[in-house]
Amino acid sequence: MGPLRIIILAVLVYIGYRLIAANLKKSDDSKTPGEPGKITDILVEDPVCGKLVPKQQAHQLNGEDETHYFCSRACHDKFVSAQGEDE
Numbered sequence: 001m002g003p004l005r006i007i008i009l010a011v012l013v014y015i016g017y018r019l020i021a022a023n024l025k026k027s028d029d030s031k032t033p034g035e036p037g038k039i040t041d042i043l044v045e046d047p048v049c050g051k052l053v054p055k056q057q058a059h060q061l062n063g064e065d066e067t068h069y070f071c072s073r074a075c076h077d078k079f080v081s082a083q084g085e086d087e
């Protein structure tokens with residue numbers, strides 16, 4: 001009984017591995033067609049509350065030297081009004 005169970009287990013692990021490998025390959029192809037490994041969602045730090053926000057969802061403020069990213073409109077407005085006070 002012992003060796004047979006090990007063989008069955010090995011076959012199951014092999015089938016599971018093949019299924020996972022096939023799924024990974026499939027999702028990679030659909031996500032990044034022609035451009036493997038390209039990062040499209042970079043996390044940026046909100047300078048007001050310190051939260052990390054995906055760049056594509058962040059509220060942008062184009063400053064003179066750099067672009068700032070915020071988690072919400074509220075943080076964006078807070079940053080703008082704080083800059084106004086400095087000047």
Ligand SMILES: [Zn+2]
Nearest residue numbers: 046049071075
């Ligand atoms: Zn924020």
